[in-house]
Structures are given as C-alpha cells and as structure tokens.
Amino acid sequence: MTGFGAGGAAGYPPANHVGAGGYPPQPGGYPIGGTPYPLPPPGNSGMKAALAAIPVVVVLVIGIAVFVVWQQRSEARQGFPWAAMDQTIADTFPGLVSRNDQGVGWDGTTCGKFMVDGNRKELASVKCTTEDPEKVSFIVRQCQDEASAEYHREYGGATAELKHPGSAVPLRVTGDRTDTPSMYIGFPGDPTRALFVIEIFFGSEAYGAASKRKTVGDLIRDWVQTAPLFGR
Structure with a gap:
C-alpha cells in the first residue's frame, strides 16, 4: 500500500513514536496527558509599549499640576x-x-x-x-x-x-x-x-x-x- 513505510502513514509519525502518557503526540503541540510543548520566548514589545507611555504620563501629571495651581490662584483672586x-x-x-x-x-x-x-x-x-x-x-x-x-x-x-x-x-x-x-x-x-x-x-x-x-x-x-x- 502506497504512502506507508518505515515512517508510518503519510503525515503521521512512525508507529513506534510514543509521546508522553503512552500516546502519540497530537497536532498543535499538546500531547495527551502531558504539558504543552515549550513556546518561543516572547519579544520585547511589552517593554517598548511601556517606554512609549512614559512621556504621555509625564505630560498628564504636569498638566494636572498646572491646573491645580491655576485653580488655587484663581480662587484666591476671587476672594471670600x-x-x-x-x-x-x-x-x-x-x-x-x-x-x-x-x-x-x-x-x-x-x-x-x-x-x-x-x-x-x-x-x-x-x-x-x-x-x-x-x-x-x-x-x-x-x-x-x-x-x-x-x-x-x-x-x-x-x-x-x-x-x-x-x-x-x-x-x-x-x-x-x-x-x-x-x-x-x-x-x-x-x-x-x-x-x-x-x-x-x-x-x-x-x-x-x-x-x-x-x-x-x-x-x-x-x-x-x-x-x-x-x-x-
């Protein structure tokens, strides 16, 4: 029968290839009864986003401080x-x-x-x-x-x-x-x-x-x- 050989059926691992728990590995990298295969380490996109947000936060803080000072001076000028x-x-x-x-x-x-x-x-x-x-x-x-x-x-x-x-x-x-x-x-x-x-x-x-x-x-x-x- 074509498609079969020492390596097993086409698209499948050899018959003698057994994964964790005694089962062959499943598509998607999750062996039955086992843990996921290690994923590649994440990149530094999260760090870049955090660094990009710093100037926005600084400007926001300065803006709030300026508004508070202005409001206090305005109230002082209005009197009692x-x-x-x-x-x-x-x-x-x-x-x-x-x-x-x-x-x-x-x-x-x-x-x-x-x-x-x-x-x-x-x-x-x-x-x-x-x-x-x-x-x-x-x-x-x-x-x-x-x-x-x-x-x-x-x-x-x-x-x-x-x-x-x-x-x-x-x-x-x-x-x-x-x-x-x-x-x-x-x-x-x-x-x-x-x-x-x-x-x-x-x-x-x-x-x-x-x-x-x-x-x-x-x-x-x-x-x-x-x-x-x-x-x-």
Whole structure:
C-alpha cells in the first residue's frame, strides 16, 4: 500500500513514536496527558509599549499640576464672601467694588473690609487699593442716615456738582482741606445711594500730574465719568 513505510502513514509519525502518557503526540503541540510543548520566548514589545507611555504620563501629571495651581490662584483672586453689611456696598456698587472680600475691584484694585468710624455713624466700609502710583484708590462708606453721609463736608474744601451719565441727580464732590490728597463723592437725593460716600485717593504720580497736565478738578472729573458708579 502506497504512502506507508518505515515512517508510518503519510503525515503521521512512525508507529513506534510514543509521546508522553503512552500516546502519540497530537497536532498543535499538546500531547495527551502531558504539558504543552515549550513556546518561543516572547519579544520585547511589552517593554517598548511601556517606554512609549512614559512621556504621555509625564505630560498628564504636569498638566494636572498646572491646573491645580491655576485653580488655587484663581480662587484666591476671587476672594471670600463679604460680611452682610459689606455685601450691601458690593451690591450697591457692582463693578466698582469686587464681588468678594479680597477680590478684584474696578481698575485692578483689591477690595477688602475697612474699619468703621462709629463717631461718623458708619455702618460699613470697604477700601479698594492699588499699588499703581498712576491710579486711584478709594473707600466706599455706608452711613446710618443722610445727615451722617454729609460728615465729610466738615473738612470743607471746594464743593462742586458733577453730572454722571448714569444718574439724573448730580453728584456732589468735596475737596479735602487736609494734607491728604483726597476727594469725597456724595449722592444727595439719590434714592439708592444717598447713604453712601466715596472717598478717593490719588496715587503719587497721578496727583503730581495735576501740576503738569491737569488740575485736581480734571482728575476727579475724569474719575467720576469713567468709574462704574451706577452699575457695571
């Protein structure tokens, strides 16, 4: 019979070839009753994949760290909730006073709670300051009544009325006769702001500019016209 010989049938091992357990080896390399034949050792593809992932992980970690730092700084700039009375000032002058204590107010100022003068019957006071010598710092004071809001007139420099595009009632501006280069802004007759007084302080360079390019009246007029005294 063709196909048979000493080696056995075609495609099969010799008849006397016995695998583990007394059985001939089976196709696929798994002898009956035995263990698989050894496979070739794996290559280094897994190591290559791990090394390739390292830069991705590093970038991800750096990105998370940067985001956390940014978020913390952002929260710090937003500040903290105002006390109830100070919140009234922030609500009355949005855009001028920051939404939160130690937050950013108008023109880059930093706003925070300020001491209240009981002798002047003040209810609350917020001060917004800047380190820029060419800009203006200011204090917004809330008084108990309209008479108390006129306290600053005792320092009585020149008083003038200025119109503001956001108000039908002229603002009253009073100079300070003391050595402090400041001005007071009152809102007499205003149904919402009559109890409030804003005291502004010129930076050293801004005040010095009065003798060079502008008068103090020009400086205060510019500030009143541009500051968001009646909303954002």
